[in-house]
Amino acid sequence: MAQPKPQTVFAPWTDPDAKPLIRFRNVTKRFGDFTAIDDLTLDIYEKEFFALLGPSGCGKTTMMRMLAGFESITEGTIELAGQDIAPVPPNKRAVNMMFQSYALFPHLSVWDNIAFGLRREGMEKDRMNTRVEEMLRLTRLERFAKRKPHQISGGQRQRVALARSLAKAPKLLLLDEPLGALDAKLRQDTQFELMDIQEKTGTTFVIVTHDQEEAMTVASRVAVMDEGRLMQVDTPAEIYEQPATTYVADFIGDVNLMKGNADPKEGFVLLDWAPNQPQIKAETSKNFAAGQELHYAIRPEKIAITAEKPAEAPNALQGKVLDIAYLGNISTYHVELPGGQIVKAQTANTRRLANRGFTWEDEVWLSWTATAGVLLES
Amino acid sequence: MRRFALIAIPYAWLLALFLVPFLIVLKISLSDITLAIPPYEPTLDLSAGWEGLKTFFSGLDFENFTFLTTDDLYWKAYLSSLRIGAISTLITLCVGYPIAYGMAQSAPEWRPTLLMLVILPFWTSFLIRVYSWMGILSTEGVLNQFLLWTGLISEPLTILNTPTAVYIGIVYTYLPFMILPIYSALEKLDISLLEAAEDLGCSRLKAFWLVTIPLSRPGIIAGCFLVFIPAIGEFVIPSLLGGSRTLMIGKVLWEEFFNNRDWPVASAVAIILLLILIVPIILFQRNEQKQREAEG
Amino acid sequence: MRRFSWFNATSLTLGFAFLYMPMIILVIYSFNASKLVTVWGGFSTRWYGTLIRNEAFLDAAWVTLQVGVVSSTVATILGTMAAQVMVRAGRFPGRTLFSGMIYAPLVMPEVITGLSLLLLFIGIGLDRGIFTIILAHTTFSMCYVSVVVSSRLVAFDRALEEAALDLGCTHFEAFRLVTLPIIAPAVISGWLLAFTLSLDDLVIASFTAGPSATTLPMKIWSSVRLGVSPEINALSTLMIAVVTIGVVTASLLSKRASIRRQQEEREAFQVTP
Numbered sequence: 005m006a007q008p009k010p011q012t013v014f015a016p017w018t019d020p021d022a023k024p025l026i027r028f029r030n031v032t033k034r035f036g037d038f039t040a041i042d043d044l045t046l047d048i049y050e051k052e053f054f055a056l057l058g059p060s061g062c063g064k065t066t067m068m069r070m071l072a073g074f075e076s077i078t079e080g081t082i083e084l085a086g087q088d089i090a091p092v093p094p095n096k097r098a099v100n101m102m103f104q105s106y107a108l109f110p111h112l113s114v115w116d117n118i119a120f121g122l123r124r125e126g127m128e129k130d131r132m133n134t135r136v137e138e139m140l141r142l143t144r145l146e147r148f149a150k151r152k153p154h155q156i157s158g159g160q161r162q163r164v165a166l167a168r169s170l171a172k173a174p175k176l177l178l179l180d181e182p183l184g185a186l187d188a189k190l191r192q193d194t195q196f197e198l199m200d201i202q203e204k205t206g207t208t209f210v211i212v213t214h215d216q217e218e219a220m221t222v223a224s225r226v227a228v229m230d231e232g233r234l235m236q237v238d239t240p241a242e243i244y245e246q247p248a249t250t251y252v253a254d255f256i257g258d259v260n261l262m263k264g265n266a267d268p269k270e271g272f273v274l275l276d277w278a279p280n281q282p283q284i285k286a287e288t289s290k291n292f293a294a295g296q297e298l299h300y301a302i303r304p305e306k307i308a309i310t311a312e313k314p315a316e317a318p319n320a321l322q323g324k325v326l327d328i329a330y331l332g333n334i335s336t337y338h339v340e341l342p343g344g345q346i347v348k349a350q351t352a353n354t355r356r357l358a359n360r361g362f363t364w365e366d367e368v369w370l371s372w373t374a375t376a377g378v379l380l381e382s
Numbered sequence: 383m384r385r386f387a388l389i390a391i392p393y394a395w396l397l398a399l400f401l402v403p404f405l406i407v408l409k410i411s412l413s414d415i416t417l418a419i420p421p422y423e424p425t426l427d428l429s430a431g432w433e434g435l436k437t438f439f440s441g442l443d444f445e446n447f448t449f450l451t452t453d454d455l456y457w458k459a460y461l462s463s464l465r466i467g468a469i470s471t472l473i474t475l476c477v478g479y480p481i482a483y484g485m486a487q488s489a490p491e492w493r494p495t496l497l498m499l500v501i502l503p504f505w506t507s508f509l510i511r512v513y514s515w516m517g518i519l520s521t522e523g524v525l526n527q528f529l530l531w532t533g534l535i536s537e538p539l540t541i542l543n544t545p546t547a548v549y550i551g552i553v554y555t556y557l558p559f560m561i562l563p564i565y566s567a568l569e570k571l572d573i574s575l576l577e578a579a580e581d582l583g584c585s586r587l588k589a590f591w592l593v594t595i596p597l598s599r600p601g602i603i604a605g606c607f608l609v610f611i612p613a614i615g616e617f618v619i620p621s622l623l624g625g626s627r628t629l630m631i632g633k634v635l636w637e638e639f640f641n642n643r644d645w646p647v648a649s650a651v652a653i654i655l656l657l658i659l660i661v662p663i664i665l666f667q668r669n670e671q672k673q674r675e676a677e678g
Numbered sequence: 679m680r681r682f683s684w685f686n687a688t689s690l691t692l693g694f695a696f697l698y699m700p701m702i703i704l705v706i707y708s709f710n711a712s713k714l715v716t717v718w719g720g721f722s723t724r725w726y727g728t729l730i731r732n733e734a735f736l737d738a739a740w741v742t743l744q745v746g747v748v749s750s751t752v753a754t755i756l757g758t759m760a761a762q763v764m765v766r767a768g769r770f771p772g773r774t775l776f777s778g779m780i781y782a783p784l785v786m787p788e789v790i791t792g793l794s795l796l797l798l799f800i801g802i803g804l805d806r807g808i809f810t811i812i813l814a815h816t817t818f819s820m821c822y823v824s825v826v827v828s829s830r831l832v833a834f835d836r837a838l839e840e841a842a843l844d845l846g847c848t849h850f851e852a853f854r855l856v857t858l859p860i861i862a863p864a865v866i867s868g869w870l871l872a873f874t875l876s877l878d879d880l881v882i883a884s885f886t887a888g889p890s891a892t893t894l895p896m897k898i899w900s901s902v903r904l905g906v907s908p909e910i911n912a913l914s915t916l917m918i919a920v921v922t923i924g925v926v927t928a929s930l931l932s933k934r935a936s937i938r939r940q941q942e943e944r945e946a947f948q949v950t951p
Contacts, residue, residue, distance in 0.1 A: 074840055101844045107837035112861045119847030120855075155942045172845065308933045384849055384873055389776075392760040392820070396779040399817040403794035461850055477696070480689035487686050496690070496931045503697055505921045507878050509895050509902075510914040515701035517707060517906045526704055555894025557697065617881055622902065634787045636881075639793060649797070652790045663785050 014224065016049040023086070025050045025176065025208050026071070030360075031080035033066055033232075038047075040066040042232040043080070053202050053209045057216060059255075064212045071210065072101045085175060095124075100174040104181040106165035108153040115140075115163050117150040121172045128271065139167040139294050142201060159190050170205060179211040183218060195221050195341040216256050220244070222267045228252050244303075247342035250380050260307075260347050262300040262304040263382070266292040273379060275300050278343050279344075285318045292381075302377030304350035309337055310369045311361065317371035324368045337362065339370055411446055411649035446650035456634065456651065457609035460658065463631040466620075467613040472565065474609050475602065477553060478560035482601075483594075485561070486568035490563070497565070504558050512551050512622050519547050519623070543625025551619040556612070560605040567601025600673050607666035615655060631655050701918055708911035719892060725912040735913065738897040744879055745808060749815035750872035756816065757823025757872070762853075764824065783821045790934040791818060791884030799886065806888025814886040815879065819872035826871060830864035903950055 015023040024047035033041040040063045048054045056064040069075040070082060073094030081088050089097060100121070108117055118139050121133045134246060140146045143163040148156050152162065162182065169177055169203055182193045182198065199222050202209050206254040213219050219226045228243065228251075230234040235255075236248040247253035250261060262284065264277030273292055274283040277300065282298055313320055323339040326346065330353075337349045349370055450456040485496045503511060518524045519542040526538040541547050571594065579589035595602075617632035624630065631651065639648040708726075713717025725873065729735060760780055767773075786839035795814045799806055805860060858865070880895040887896065901907050 034887060072840075072844060074843075094840070095846045101841070103841055105835055105837050106836060107841035109838060109841075109860075121840075124846030124851070151946075152942075154939060155946045162944075168841075168845070230735050248743055319749075342696040385767060388759055389763050389770055392824075393761065393772070393776055395756055395778070395817070395820070397758075399795065399798070399813060400779050406797045407790070407794045410797060413896035416753075477693065478941060480685075481693035483687035484690040484693070488690070492929075493928070494933060499694060499697070502922065502925050503701070505874055505925055506701070507895070507897055507914070507917055507921075509878070509880050510704070510917060511700070511896065513703040513898070513902050513906075513910065513914065516902065517911075518697045518700055518703060520906070554696070554700065557693075561693075597850075611785050612787070615789060617789050632787060635789045635793070639885075645797070646795060652793055655787060658789070658791060659785070666785075667781075 007270065014051070015224065016032040016052070018045070018268075019246060021373070022049055024048060024143070025052075025085055026210075027081075027083040028032065028067075029081045029083070031067075031070070031082060032078050033063075033070065033075060034078045040232050041070075044232070044234060046227065046237065048208065048210060048235060049206055051206055053199065053222055053224045054136055054211070055219035055226045056210065056212045056229060057219040057226050057255075058214065058229035060214060062229040064229050065180060066232075067213050068101070068180055068210065068227075070098055071176065073097050078175050098175040100169040100176075101171055101178040102165045102169040102303075104184055106153075106161050108161055108164055108168070110153050112152075113149065114145060114151055114153070114156065117153070117164055118168045118171050119167065125172065135171060139171050142170070143167040157192065158186055159194065162186060162194065163197075166201065170207065173205075174207065176210065177339070179209060181213055183213060183215075184213075191218070198222055205244075220256070228255060230255075243369050246378060247301060249302065250298045250299045250382075253380065258304050258348060258350075260302050260304065262302075264298060264300065266294060266296040266298050266379070268292050268294055272374060273298075275379070278341075278345060281321065281341065281343060281345075282319075284377075285374045286377055286379050288379050290377065290379065295382045299380045299382055300377050302372060302382055304336060304348040305334075305352075306376035307347065307370050307372045309339070309349045309362065310371065311349060311366075313369045314371045317378075318374040320369055320371040322367065322369055325364055325368055328362070328364070336367070339368060387397075407652055410646050412443060413446075413646050431491070446646045447654070449647060450650055450654065455629075456631075457672045459629045459631045459634045460654065462591075462629040463614050463616075464658070466548060466552070466630060467610050470549045470613055471555075471606050471610040473549060474553045474556055474560045475606060478557055478605065479564055479602070480563045482559075482564035482568055485565050486571070493569075500561050500565075502556050508555060509618060511555055512535045512618055515547065515551055515554065515623060516542065519550070542623060543623065543627065545628050547623035547625075548620050548628050548630075551623045552609070552613050554615065555619065556609040559608040563604040563608065564598055564601040569597040570595050600669060600676075603669045604666070607662055607669070611659060611662055611666065614659060680762045684933050686704060704911055705918065708908070708915040710908060713908065724791050725908040726766040726916075729909050729912045729916075732909065734892075735894070735897060735909075736894040738892050738894045741808060741891050742790075744896040745811050745815060746873050746876040749812045749876050750819060750869050752812070753816045753819040753872040754865060756824050757820040757868055758861075760824040761831055764828050780786075780821050780824050783818045784825065785871045786818075788879070788881035789885075789908035792882040795882070797883040805890075806886060807890040810888065811883050811891060811893065814882050815872075815876040817880065822871050822875060823865075823868035827861060827864050830861045834861065 012229055026048040027044075028044050028046040030324070031041055031044045032039065042063075044063075044067070056067060058064050070077055071084075071089075073092065081090065083089065084097070084099065084338070084358060089099075109120065112120065115136060118136050119132055122129075122135055127135070134273050136149075137146075140149055143166055145160065147164055147169060149329070153161055156164070162185070166179075166182070179198075183194050186194060195218060198209075202222075211222065220243075223240060224241055225237060226243050227237040236243060236252045238246070238248075243258055245246055245254060247256065253254055253259045254261065262277045263277040264284070267276060267283065268291070269275040272285055272287045274285055275298060278281055286300060306313070308317075313322070321341055323341040325337055326340045327338040329336040329338075332353070334352050337351070339347050339349060341347060347370055416644065421669055456654075481500075485493060485500070488496060494665070520526075520544070521538045521540060523542070525541070526535075529535045530538065541550075575593050576589050579593045584592060613634045616630060617636055619628040620628045620633045621636075624633075632655075635651045635655070638651060640645050706795075709719075709721050709723060710719055711722035711724065763778060765781065776883050792814070795810075795817070796806075798815075799810050804810060834857070836858055839852050842856040843849070847855060877891075878895065883893045884896055884899070887893065896912065898910055902910055
């Protein structure tokens with residue numbers, strides 16, 4: 005995450021006076037009968053690193069292409085710095101895009117690729133040289149300026165694409181799956197580099213990705229999309245810990261979902277979720293009606309796994325270990341409850357030679373606190 | 383505006399120099415021959431307005447087409463073209479498949495060279511390639527000299543100016559069209575499929591029959607059409623190699639036009655030839671479409 | 679797949695012998711001293727001498743060259759435009775007719791194309807000559823060019839054009855600065871194809887030439903109809919030589935370029951970013 009400065013927390017979306025850089029107002033986009041974007045309203049603020057996250061076909065790429073000017077808007081308006089952008093053609097917008105395929109011009113050198121947009125602007129030679137050098141330095145490409153795109157590695161190409169789209173100092177930079185073509189190790193390093201560059205240049209970044217980890221890592225705010233609609237727009241932590249819907253809870257990370265009926269009490273709710281199982285106790289500030297159908301979502305790492313029944317745990321269930329997935333840093337246990345439900349619990353393997361204790365068929369206790377999970381309306 | 387100009391320029395060119403001429407052929411095929419130059423009537427006189435149109439259309443009839451059915455020269459020429467086209471396509475397939483197969487199985491570093499060798503004749507003048515056979519097939523030609531020398535024959539064979547020479551000419555000139563699509567189908571074939579077939583109990587020959595042939599079928603079909611369609615309308619090959627005894631419709635059309643100067647009949651011959659070709663052309667397009675969809 | 683066998687070796691040898699033997703024989707006989715084309719009379723280059731002094735052939739060659747260069751250049755421009763329309767323009771009224779008119783000339787028998795164009799030229803009262811041959815050749819070769827260029831355009835990453843627009847190009851600048859340099863190899867092979875087709879064409883030229891212009895194939899045709907001639911053998915040899923040198927050079931160059939490119943790509947990945 006972009007580390008907020010300790011003195012002032014960067015959160016313009018909480019400030020009612022802040023002016024958004026981009027405003028989607030009831031935007032709808034249809035391709036024939038297919039609705040790609042459905043009545044979407046969204047504000048993005050200056051200097052934000054904003055991620056559009058969703059499965060393929062959710063409309064995130066369409067949103068980006070509308071911002072860049074490659075798709076028209078069927079209904080509604082998009083404003084950039086207070087101006088309706090619909091009549092502005094892509095080559096006149098103060099918006100640049102980094103393409104998923106990078107779209108580096110294969111017949112031009114790295115230097116000429118980066119200078120391409122500046123030349124179109126008619127920038128004078130000296131200033132252009134300075135600017136290109138600056139971009140090369142920013143992306144650590146000085147050594148490769150004379151090379152052609154096919155003469156550099158994938159990671160370097162990615163940086164050329166970034167430098168080229170940043171060269172014109174756009175108000176807004178769009179990044180379409182910018183790290184999709186890189187392998188896992190390189191991707192991690194590049195994520196931090198991207199955040200670094202965003203901070204240095206102060207450009208507003210909008211990134212499209214289907215990789216939730218990537219979105220969580222780089223973004224100040226994440227919009228989770230599905231079928232052309234926004235499911236939730238929030239900071240990564242809020243999205244993870246306070247998902248608004250079961251879709252979001254399920255899409256981001258691993259989750260146990262339990263369906264049941266509410267039994268509201270003072271300050272907390274008891275959930276009847278399975279016959280012959282104790283009710284789940286969940287603290288909540290929301291009000292639910294008695295008997296209302298709810299989902300209880302709890303992350304596996306919030307569930308402790310023990311051999312003995314823990315004393316004073318608000319929630320404790322007994323079950324049998326069905327499967328163990330050892331991932332090195334953590335282990336995930338699939339525990340089968342007597343009713344046949346399966347609950348996932350995760351423990352960190354903090355000690356190298358720890359006596360892991362549990363094996364298949366072991367009887368174990370699962371326990372968690374009253375604030376560990378969230379209640380979601382169906 | 384930009385898009386309009388981009389579409390309009392090539393569109394207008396093709397309309398004026400492809401579609402309109404074709405409509406003229408259609409119109410003339412329905413007109414009567416006169417001895418005047420240009421030797422046909424009626425002509426469309428637009429200045430005469432509606433009356434002009436009326437005389438124009440009333441002048442049209444199917445007389446030329448009826449004439450084609452009465453003279454057996456024409457339908458014999460069509461049938462003979464179809465037969466020669468079909469037989470030479472089959473021969474080309476039998477000659478071309480082993481070559482394509484051999485190319486696909488050759489070492490990868492050889493393939494570009496072999497491919498170039500197949501394409502090279504294509505860049506060489508068609509006329510010259512057909513002509514080169516005249517010196518080989520004639521009675522005193524290289525082939526007869528060679529055969530007489532080996533003692534296989536005692537009398538020179540008459541090959542030039544017979545349908546056999548036409549078959550040889552078509553197979554020779556169109557062979558690259560057969561090899562290339564089959565080769566590109568075979569080249570994509572994964573050898574593990576053949577190994578799987580053998581692993582599952584096929585003999586090599588059986589694996590070839592059950593795996594290689596079906597998977598190269600799109601290439602075979604494409605190659606056959608690429609040979610058959612142009613062979614039907616061929617003019618140069620029957621004229622140079624076929625002599626007067628070989629009847630092919632392209633040649634008939636040429637003679638009708640240049641020698642007899644009967645333009646309406648030549649046009650009618652052309653229209654019928656096109657009608658005959660439409661079926662294989664549509665089948666060919668379908669095959670290509672299916673290929674593209676399978677790959678896309 | 680790779681399985682060496684005697685069967686494959688034999689079929690390749692026989693196949694290529696069949697493809698090349700007639701041309702080799704033709705080349706050999708072009709150096710025959712004897713006027714009797716079937717009898718070997720010793721080595722001589724006399725037919726090349728007579729050929730070069732033959733004004734009619736030289737005139738015809740000049741006409742063919744003019745027609746070839748002009749028609750293939752116009753055809754390349756029109757064909758590239760048509761390819762752009764086919765691949766990029768999306769839907770427009772009459773699209774089906776347009777693509778039909780692009781593909782039809784490829785399968786249309788030459789006799790019909792020639793006949794129809796001749797009737798058009800007579801109908802509008804255009805004097806036949808070099809100009810009409812150029813019109814005719816441009817029309818059918820633009821379709822070939824368009825097929826060659828569209829197959830390249832289909833594989834072209836559209837994001838490259840979008841990137842150019844995004845960086846401030848107009849549509850025409852994007853085409854000139856990005857699309858054209860990248861599809862240039864296809865455009866050049868389109869031009870070469872059009873040029874070869876034009877050089878090669880006998881039937882359509884015969885219909886559209888009229889009495890004032892004779893192309894080289896027409897000249898060859900009128901001499902070979904009467905039988906094999908040593909001068910034509912010499913001419914054919916020259917033409918085969920030019921084509922062979924051209925094609926072999928082109929393929930060697932492209933092979934070298936692709937090897938160099940592969941090597942550079944390998945090197946690029948050895949250097950860690």
